[in-house]
Amino acid sequence: PVLVVDFGAQYAQLIARRVREANIYSEVVPHTASVDELLAKDPAAIVLSGGPSSVYEEGAPELDRAVLEAGVPVFGMCYGFQAMVQALGGTVAHTGLGEYGSTPATVSDATSTLFNGQPHEQSVWMSHGDSVTEAPEGMQVTASTAGAPVAAFEDDERRLYGVQWHPEVMHSTFGQRVLENFLYKGAGITGDWTAANVVEELVGAIREQVGESRVLCALSGGVDSSVAAALVQKAVGDQLTCVFVDHGLLRANEAEQVEKDFVAATGVDLVVVDAKERFLSALAGVSDPEEKRKIIGREFIRVFEQAARDVVGSRGDDEHPVEFLVQGTLYPDVVESGGGTGAANIKSHHNVGGLPDDLQFKLVEPLRSLFKDEVRQVGLELGVPEAIVWRQPFPGPGLGIRIVGEVTAERLEVLRAADAIARHELTAAGLDRDIWQCPVVLLGDVRSVGVQGDGRTYGHPIVLRPVSSEDAMTADWTRVPYDVLAKISTRITNEVREVNRVVLDVTSKPPGTIEWE
Ligand code: XMP
Numbered sequence: 001p002v003l004v005v006d007f008g009a010q011y012a013q014l015i016a017r018r019v020r021e022a023n024i025y026s027e028v029v030p031h032t033a034s035v036d037e038l039l040a041k042d043p044a045a046i047v048l049s050g051g052p053s054s055v056y057e058e059g060a061p062e063l064d065r066a067v068l069e070a071g072v073p074v075f076g077m078c079y080g081f082q083a084m085v086q087a088l089g090g091t092v093a094h095t096g097l098g099e100y101g102s103t104p105a106t107v108s109d110a111t112s113t114l115f116n117g118q119p120h121e122q123s124v125w126m127s128h129g130d131s132v133t134e135a136p137e138g139m140q141v142t143a144s145t146a147g148a149p150v151a152a153f154e155d156d157e158r159r160l161y162g163v164q165w166h167p168e169v170m171h172s173t174f175g176q177r178v179l180e181n182f183l184y185k186g187a188g189i190t191g192d193w194t195a196a197n198v199v200e201e202l203v204g205a206i207r208e209q210v211g212e213s214r215v216l217c218a219l220s221g222g223v224d225s226s227v228a229a230a231l232v233q234k235a236v237g238d239q240l241t242c243v244f245v246d247h248g249l250l251r252a253n254e255a256e257q258v259e260k261d262f263v264a265a266t267g268v269d270l271v272v273v274d275a276k277e278r279f280l281s282a283l284a285g286v287s288d289p290e291e292k293r294k295i296i297g298r299e300f301i302r303v304f305e306q307a308a309r310d311v312v313g314s315r316g317d318d319e320h321p322v323e324f325l326v327q328g329t330l331y332p333d334v335v336e337s338g339g340g341t342g343a344a345n346i347k348s349h350h351n352v353g354g355l356p357d358d359l360q361f362k363l364v365e366p367l368r369s370l371f372k373d374e375v376r377q378v379g380l381e382l383g384v385p386e387a388i389v390w391r392q393p394f395p396g397p398g399l400g401i402r403i404v405g406e407v408t409a410e411r412l413e414v415l416r417a418a419d420a421i422a423r424h425e426l427t428a429a430g431l432d433r434d435i436w437q438c439p440v441v442l443l444g445d446v447r448s449v450g451v452q453g454d455g456r457t458y459g460h461p462i463v464l465r466p467v468s469s470e471d472a473m474t475a476d477w478t479r480v481p482y483d484v485l486a487k488i489s490t491r492i493t494n495e496v497r498e499v500n501r502v503v504l505d506v507t508s509k510p511p512g513t514i515e516w517e
């Protein structure tokens with residue numbers, strides 16, 4: 001792999017993704033990893049990320065010079081660049097000429113390994129207070145900016161490279177090209193990390209892990225569990241059984257897509273549990289959001305547990321018991337929980353919603369090396385229906401937390417109809433990829449006066465909550481064009497009884513959350 005050493009900024013995961021966009025497998029490792037630990041992974045190259053510290057600060061993370069002497073190609077960015085300078089004996093100084101944001105850079109050698117064929121003037125994204133004033137011996141300086149006389153250096157002999165800026169962010173115009181030049185030309189790596197190869201590799205790994213045992217998967221209809229199930233199905237075929245709990249809180253067509261399209265496309269053995277009535281009666285009379293979430297979570301576990309026991313009883317036998325449970329854990333979860341298997345397991349186990357301990361499953365986590373966009377590519381490669389592959393995030397408790405007030409069958413029907421219209425129009429306007437997700441919320445406890453035809457109405461408002469985001473931790477409201485909003489509003493008020501008003505949520509997160517409950 002290409003190892004991305006994380007010097008404590010948010011950039012390491014982004015760099016790892018950029019490396020993979022070059023079709024090269026990458027992993028994030030903490031800067032506390034020793035040289036031996038790094039080399040044990042047999043890295044094809046090492047990328048040193050940016051970080052928040054100054055190399056001069058007390059306790060600032062240091063780069064062991066041995067990393068640069070191991071014969072492995074290294075590329076330092078920002079803090080990683082300065083750490084290289086410090087380790088190799090150049091000078092980093094506080095010059096008072098910090099640069100932040102888009103900065104013009106001058107490339108002095110446009111035939112070099114990093115800048116081959118690029119313009120001499122380019123825009124790069126900077127974020128540095130200290131500057132390199134003197135390059136280490138043997139380094140050729142190939143770019144500079146007003147505040148950074150040494151903004152890039154290269155040494156083809158030792159295969160050591162670095163830039164002061166952040167090539168991984170979009171605002172660096174030639175950032176991806178510079179990174180790819182390092183990977184392909186500097187390090188001589190061939191890009192063969194493609195969806196097809198990934199599928200082949202993962203399928204092999206699943207077969208090895210699972211052997212002859214049976215596997216269970218809780219299918220939610222979301223991208224992750226669907227792609228994970230499709231992979232396991234490809235690997236071990238009918239040793240896999242999927243359980244889909246229909247809690248009646250899904251959007252229009254979602255249950256059908258899983259029951260019909262997904263099964264048709266992948267051939268999985270699917271057990272559908274119709275638990276709509278059960279969830280509705282458990283939710284009757286409840287308006288408090290936290291209580292609704294608790295009830296839905298609790299009922300889900302009970303239903304799934306029962307289904308799992310049924311499957312264990314009917315599908316497993318003494319020789320081939322149901323031993324494994326599929327989990328759609330993604331790479332960011334693994335990195336964030338320290339990368340160690342133990343920590344990641346605790347978190348992913350929790351994802352299922354706390355499965356009963358006495359079921360004692362081992363986990364199969366086929367997506368734990370993948371980012372979300374890669375999961376989608378793998379899904380497409382496996383023939384998972386596009387409607388599922390491109391599905392926007394949808395909360396486990398579903399429409400149950402998008403009805404403010406009590407959840408009833410009638411209100412669910414109203415919300416489902418309004419939501420289907422909004423989704424249809426946003427898709428028709430080509431906005432799906434611009435919008436992270438668009439919750440549609442029914443204010444069940446609010447009524448307002450309206451007029452329709454000759455009559456006064458007293459109906460419920462529908463809230464549109466389109467948001468743009470990268471990871472759902474923060475979000476901004478999406479500037480959906482007025483004509484699209486107008487169309488959604490007109491259609492919903494005309495076609496959905498009970499709704500006489502459509503409003504737009506223009507709150508960022510924070511202070512608002514994405515969901516209303
Ligand atoms: P909030 O509302 O906290 O949502 O800004 C952040 C993201 O998480 C989703 N979400 C959930 N997902 N189970 C889930 O699987 C939940 O209980 C849940 N609550 C919120 C939400 O849709 C958004 O993408």
